[in-house]
Amino acid sequence: MDFLAFQGSYWPLILIIFVASLFIQGYLSRTYGKWGQVRNSRNLTGAELARMMLDENGLSHVPVNMVPGQLSDHYDPIRKTVNLSEANYRLPSVSALAVAAHEVGHAIQDKVRMPALVLRGRLAVPLSLGMNLAPLLLLAGIFLQLTGLLWLGVILFGAALLFHLVTLPVEFDASRRALAYLGQRGVVSGQEAQGARTVLTAAALTYVAGFAMALAQLLNVLGIARSQSD
Template sequence: MIFGPYTFLILAIFVASMLIQGYLTSSYRRWGQVRNARNLTGAEVARQMLDENGLHNVPVQMVPGTLSDHYDPVRKTVNLSEGNYNVPSVAAMAVAAHEVGHAIQDKVRMPALILRGQMAMPLSLGMNLAPLLLMVGLFLQISGLVWAGVIFFGFALLFHLITLPVEFDASRRALQYLQGRALNGSAEGEAGARRVLTAAALTYVAGFAMALAQFMNVFAMARSSDD
């Protein structure tokens, strides 16, 4: 962590993020033990939703880990964790539909999804350099290095900002599909799916809040170094 005027805000958001992660884990664990009304596994829901949207060539694969589910826009694959691929739970159904939501975004060329994908690799490299540039620049009083670090943090903030509509839209598509096909089966199942997806969405909100606080922190430090 780079200490600055917003350090305590960053720490507060970190604590909030841990609480949100705990909420996600508990929600996923609870609804991962509740069988969905149609007795469909995550893989079956994903395959059905993909086929109904004309994505017959997009495979559904099982990947190791817990909540490691994701859509790969490069390989065009929907990847579900072991706990969702073979399990006919409310949580598995919701997560699978969410990931297919990303596949549909890719099909319709959602601008935010495309931009996020283009930013991912260079941003990953840049964020490894950003703290070093900032600290070396502050220590040696080289303004150019300091502001280069700030710019990288700014791009990270932009990445998290773009991520919000991408994730919210995927969850909207998932809930719309599950409701339209009556796959939840009951008000309880619908509430469970919504709770799992809401908890997941909150983690992205927390990620954006952390990126914003970090940017404010390094920006204030850069301004101070120029005075």
């Protein structure tokens, strides 16, 4: 067995994307932190904005909860809850409005049964299990020279790429809904509107980076599988 084949030909690309992801995470933290210190002119907390947006979209039954952590905000499609981190829940910042509106955007997607959101929900659990097995199957296939296991690992990496691909339109659409609501209701304007857009754009870049990393990993394991199959 050629152990050099294990190195693959895409590790430089993976390294570049990894470093870029670190820069993107840093950019998100700086952007979120900057606008997290700017009080919005309506003096609305993230929780108040989320409640208002939910009620106006016929989702008064969806609760808004506070959860620990920073940027731990998420919508839970199983429990039907909007969950905001403590800072975004309590503080009347521009960042809090942007994040809260984005999470409510997911709740609205759930209400209208957005196909991409439904698909992502169905893929989430099996793919999380599959991605834990994929590296093990890949290594087992290489060292035991079992081609079937090797290609099964490749398939699971491909499924992970599909999950990232489906995630992109879901996240972009939630941000679009958030910005549209904030603008149409006059919640933010001028610099505040630009700040909200910047925060959501920075967050979106993290999903783009995740997709790029999944693609590079798939290309790499494909190269490994082909070299081991020859």
